[in-house]
Amino acid sequence: MSVGPREAAGNQAVVVRVAGPTATIAVDGRELEARLRPRVPGGPAVAGDRVELVDGGEEPLVVGVAPRRTVLRRGDGHDRRPRAVVANADVVLVVAAVRDPPIRPPLIDRYLVAAEDGDMDAALLLTKADLPHEDAAVAELAGRYRGIGYPVLCGSAKDPAFVERVRDLIGGRVAVLAGHSGVGKSTLTRGLTGVERAVGEVSGKARTGRHTTTDPRLIPLIGGGAVVDTAGVRTFHLPRMERADLEAGFPEIARAAHGCRFRGCAHDGDAGCAVEGAVHPERLESYRRMLADLR
Ligand code: GDP
Ligand code: ZN
Numbered sequence: 001m002s003v004g005p006r007e008a009a010g011n012q013a014v015v016v017r018v019a020g021p022t023a024t025i026a027v028d029g030r031e032l033e034a035r036l037r038p039r040v041p042g043g044p045a046v047a048g049d050r051v052e053l054v055d056g057g058e059e060p061l062v063v064g065v066a067p068r069r070t071v072l073r074r075g076d077g078h079d080r081r082p083r084a085v086v087a088n089a090d091v092v093l094v095v096a097a098v099r100d101p102p103i104r105p106p107l108i109d110r111y112l113v114a115a116e117d118g119d120m121d122a123a124l125l126l127t128k129a130d131l132p133h134e135d136a137a138v139a140e141l142a143g144r145y146r147g148i149g150y151p152v153l154c155g156s157a158k159d160p161a162f163v164e165r166v167r168d169l170i171g172g173r174v175a176v177l178a179g180h181s182g183v184g185k186s187t188l189t190r191g192l193t194g195v196e197r198a199v200g201e202v203s204g205k206a207r208t209g210r211h212t213t214t215d216p217r218l219i220p221l222i223g224g225g226a227v228v229d230t231a232g233v234r235t236f237h238l239p240r241m242e243r244a245d246l247e248a249g250f251p252e253i254a255r256a257a258h259g260c261r262f263r264g265c266a267h268d269g270d271a272g273c274a275v276e277g278a279v280h281p282e283r284l285e286s287y288r289r290m291l292a293d294l295r
Helices: 105-117 135-148 160-170 185-193 243-248 251-259 281-294
Strands: 013-019 022-027 030-036 051-054 061-065 071-076 081-087 091-097 121-127 152-154 174-178 217-220 226-229
Touching (some): 013 051, 071 105, 091 105, 105 121, 121 135, 121 185, 135 152, 135 251, 135 281, 152 160, 160 185, 185 217, 185 226
Parallel strands (some): 030 061, 091 121
Antiparallel strands (some): 013 217, 022 030, 051 061, 071 081, 217 226
């Protein structure tokens, strides 16, 4: 099968998943395997990218990546070089379980900063609420994030009614499910799409050796939008960013900062800082840790 550049024009070719040197591409409701040209302009391509395809002989060839509207990026290596994980998503759904594994607010906060940095909306999904858990602590956490402005849903990923609330929240957008492993991302993905996540699935035609992949995968939703499961993303470090961008990722800190005595206050114990006391201590602690990492 071959897809000419004309057919791929008009941003119709979307990367579903990348697996080493190949990618699954959705074109006009069909999926096909394509080869990725190394060092492609605008690349490397990731799930959600709009790409340009040309006839590559046996398989179509990805030769260009369109400018991204949004991008979820992580930091790679000790210098945390920015690396795209998902492109052109609208909203990051940060998934955390009320227990097993325990909630890690700093990880939630890192994803929220990454969402803001990548120009996406964000919401928090608290799963496993069907298991015995500390109600008061979970209610406090939910209230904390709602108070900042993030939508928060709490329920069981196995409960179809909860899945429908998540679907309503997505509302036809492209949503990235992000969070620690074991929190219910694949369970939600399955509930929303009916598609099983296949970890370590052999992808592509495996001509160039068997290539297993746990890369993010974009799955369309009936009625519009899509879900991107990042289940294979094991750790999540923020990319390097400016302090102003970090502050923007903490909207309540950015708001309180208007009251700081000095412009450019780092809210790190500085004189006349209005943030301390106005912001939840755990959020401030998260911010300060990320700030220290910028240095
Ligand atoms: P992922 O690693 O984030 O994709 O998490 P999974 O969807 O694979 O879920 C990890 C385990 O937790 C599986 O055994 C799921 O069946 C279970 N699980 C996920 N969500 C819930 C939930 O809301 N309630 C309960 N009781 N179990 C859940
Ligand atoms: Zn301050």
